[in-house]
Amino acid sequence: MKHFLDIHKTDPVALREIIDTARTMKDARKGLPKGTPDAETPLANHMVALIFEKPSTRTRVSFDVGVRQLGGQTMVLSGADMQLGHGETIADTARVLSRYVDLIMMRTFEEDTILEMAEYADVPVINGLTNRSHPCQIMADVMTFEEHNGPIKGKKVVWSGDGNNVFASFAHAARQFDFDLVFTGPPPLDPEPALDGLYTIVRDPDEAVQGADLVVTDTWVSMHDPQSARERRHNQLRGYQVNDALMAKAKPDSLFMHCLPAHRDDEATSSVMDGKHSVIFDEAENRLHAQKAIMRYCLEV
Ligand code: CP
Numbered sequence: 001m002k003h004f005l006d007i008h009k010t011d012p013v014a015l016r017e018i019i020d021t022a023r024t025m026k027d028a029r030k031g032l033p034k035g036t037p038d039a040e041t042p043l044a045n046h047m048v049a050l051i052f053e054k055p056s057t058r059t060r061v062s063f064d065v066g067v068r069q070l071g072g073q074t075m076v077l078s079g080a081d082m083q084l085g086h087g088e089t090i091a092d093t094a095r096v097l098s099r100y101v102d103l104i105m106m107r108t109f110e111e112d113t114i115l116e117m118a119e120y121a122d123v124p125v126i127n128g129l130t131n132r133s134h135p136c137q138i139m140a141d142v143m144t145f146e147e148h149n150g151p152i153k154g155k156k157v158v159w160s161g162d163g164n165n166v167f168a169s170f171a172h173a174a175r176q177f178d179f180d181l182v183f184t185g186p187p188p189l190d191p192e193p194a195l196d197g198l199y200t201i202v203r204d205p206d207e208a209v210q211g212a213d214l215v216v217t218d219t220w221v222s223m224h225d226p227q228s229a230r231e232r233r234h235n236q237l238r239g240y241q242v243n244d245a246l247m248a249k250a251k252p253d254s255l256f257m258h259c260l261p262a263h264r265d266d267e268a269t270s271s272v273m274d275g276k277h278s279v280i281f282d283e284a285e286n287r288l289h290a291q292k293a294i295m296r297y298c299l300e301v
Pocket residue numbers: 055056057058059060129137259260261
């Protein structure tokens with residue numbers, strides 16, 4: 001069974017093939033209306049369940065559109081509306097869904113939930129974000145980097161801000177795609193210890209971004225963080241805002257990324273988000289293409 005649970009759990013050769021497939025599929029449908037099926041529809045006769053236990057715009061819409069472009073059908077399910085949200089076990093849910101659908105994509109809180117889903121499902125499971133990782137996002141980000149600035153191998157990627165789930169998938173990708181990853185942020189918001197060895201820490205953001213090929217940030221308060229932490233986090237992270245002065249210290253042709261949704265003028269200024277380094281909407285678009293390739297990988301079609 002080929003699940004897509006995390007970048008470090010997927011073979012680097014397979015990851016590279018996914019990116020290549022995504023680029024080929026993207027090129028092949030340039031200029032077509034979004035609802036036009038691809039020339040090849042390998043998900044014809046396939047049913048895909050998209051389960052959300054947290055809000056989503058990009059993941060929800062890009063998976064839904066992607067399945068349809070590949071000729072398949074989707075059902076978008078809210079965890080709260082399922083028996084899952086009322087005490088049915090993940091294992092039983094996985095066994096039942098496997099009798100109806102060919103693929104499950106899930107966005108959830110605990111990593112254990114997606115792992116249990118994968119363990120008991122008879123169909124592939126894709127991680128659409130947990131508290132600990134967001135692998136689909138980083139596949140789109142690697143694809144986006146390479147579209148603009150060529151191979152990511154050996155490049156310097158600097159993350160400024162909270163050492164969160166999206167950072168974790170960047171750390172996994174740093175090993176699999178062989179780039180250098182620097183974390184700059186306050187010690188209380190350091191990445192989890194399981195990621196040690198995959199990146200280096202440079203506390204001073206100005207120093208960290210020197211020579212950066214890519215500067216990345218994300219929201220200061222993630223969906224799984226308590227809202228009560230908001231003010232404290234803002235105070236801790238204010239010095240790590242990505243603004244024009246910080247971007248000016250990176251390479252002249254550096255890129256700026258943010259997975260979105262953003263809190264403009266908190267983690268990054270609008271001048272950066274809408275500025276010449278920014279590729280944030282290409283990232284969002286590439287979620288579609290990268291995930292189509294991930295689904296083809298999982299289903300071997
Ligand atoms: N980047 C991302 O996953 O966005 P959504 O929360 O809108 O899906």
